[in-house]
Amino acid sequence: MFLRNSWYVIAWSREVTDKPVSRKVLDEPIVVFRTATGALGAIADRCPHRHLPLSMGRVSGEVLQCGYHGLRFDSSGRCVSVPSQEFIPPRACVKAYPVEEKYGWIWVWMGTAEAASPDLIPDYHQLTAPGYAAVGKTNHVQANYRLVTDNLLDLSHVGFVHTSTIGNAEMGEKGKLHVAKEGDGIFIRRTVADVPPPPTYIKTGVLPAGRNIDRWQIIEFLPPCFVKIHVGGAEAGTGALEGKYEHGLNSWVLNAQTPETADTTHYFWASVRNHAIDNPALDELFFSQVSEAFEEDRCILEAQQKAISERGGDSWDVTLQADAGVFQARRLLEKLIRAEQP
Numbered sequence: 001m002f003l004r005n006s007w008y009v010i011a012w013s014r015e016v017t018d019k020p021v022s023r024k025v026l027d028e029p030i031v032v033f034r035t036a037t038g039a040l041g042a043i044a045d046r047c048p049h050r051h052l053p054l055s056m057g058r059v060s061g062e063v064l065q066c067g068y069h070g071l072r073f074d075s076s077g078r079c080v081s082v083p084s085q086e087f088i089p090p091r092a093c094v095k096a097y098p099v100e101e102k103y104g105w106i107w108v109w110m111g112t113a114e115a116a117s118p119d120l121i122p123d124y125h126q127l128t129a130p131g132y133a134a135v136g137k138t139n140h141v142q143a144n145y146r147l148v149t150d151n152l153l154d155l156s157h158v159g160f161v162h163t164s165t166i167g168n169a170e171m172g173e174k175g176k177l178h179v180a181k182e183g184d185g186i187f188i189r190r191t192v193a194d195v196p197p198p199p200t201y202i203k204t205g206v207l208p209a210g211r212n213i214d215r216w217q218i219i220e221f222l223p224p225c226f227v228k229i230h231v232g233g234a235e236a237g238t239g240a241l242e243g244k245y246e247h248g249l250n251s252w253v254l255n256a257q258t259p260e261t262a263d264t265t266h267y268f269w270a271s272v273r274n275h276a277i278d279n280p281a282l283d284e285l286f287f288s289q290v291s292e293a294f295e296e297d298r299c300i301l302e303a304q305q306k307a308i309s310e311r312g313g314d315s316w317d318v319t320l321q322a323d324a325g326v327f328q329a330r331r332l333l334e335k336l337i338r339a340e341q342p
């Protein structure tokens with residue numbers, strides 16, 4: 001079961017140009033399109049006439065025209081003309097979804113339209129604000145979106161899955177974990193003192209060479225599927241453990257795990273930094289390092305989903321202290337989903 005009354009990321013702004021884009025969200029096929037005046041539409045991706053996906057049609061002025069017999073639909077999902085006749089059948093309409101564009105992402109609201117306030121879009125300002133450089137893409141993952149969330153909330157895996165990029169074992173083994181419910185979300189803070197920097201950090205050249213660092217991972221979960229991670233390191237003993245981060249290496253991994261189906265996820269992610277923002281070599285470094293790390297996660301998540309499907313369902317037979325954040329996040333999400341049920 002999914003949380004319906006929420007915004008979900010359906011596409012990057014840059015993906016939706018003059019061609020319609022088809023994407024399934026919460027098991028519903030949706031076509032997103034940009035009209036000639038730049039307005040966005042998001043409507044069900046199935047023509048009510050003979051069921052051709054409307055995404056196979058084309059945008060013409062302010063409407064999307066079906067690629068089979070040419071019915072034309074506006075952004076409200078209403079058929080506004082039928083080429084072969086004057087009469088427009090009243091049932092020639094499709095569901096329209098509230099749609100917004102913010103932070104370089106296109107968002108659709110999957111619940112009751114009256115509740116769709118743009119103010120409810122979670123804050124991802126680092127994706128587009130001046131002073132930051134962001135690189136990212138979408139991974140299509142053959143796993144339930146909650147497994148992807150779990151993976152991001154419990155970074156004790158970093159020292160085992162990502163040893164070639166962002167990981168070293170110390171973060172999982174020696175890290176101090178603090179989990180708290182704050183506002184609408186869950187915060188998970190992990191710090192570790194006086195450890196060697198991981199390979200990616202060394203490559204940035206921001207940290208003093210050959211010195212140990214204090215590292216932090218501050219993870220914020222917002223239901224149903226948003227995880228913002230602020231990570232970094234600063235020379236050991238220079239205040240990072242007391243919350244002074246500015247002088248160190250700061251970066252953010254910003255994630256939105258949109259459920260496609262019960263077992264598959266459109267995983268939108270970006271790596272963001274606030275140093276050397278006009279340096280294409282660093283864009284490339286962060287993009288390739290995080291891409292590589294997330295391919296390592298994909299390998300784990302898809303194998304995990306396969307094993308869960310084969311045994312007929314998920315359960316927690318063994319739990320660890322490091323699961324604390326995952327549990328709180330899952331409980332919060334389940335509570336919201338239950339509250340939506342009649």
Ligand code: FES
Nearest residue numbers: 047049050066069
């Ligand atoms: S199937 Fe779309 S117009 Fe006929």
Ligand SMILES: [Fe+2]
Nearest residue numbers: 151161293297
């Ligand atoms: Fe990972």
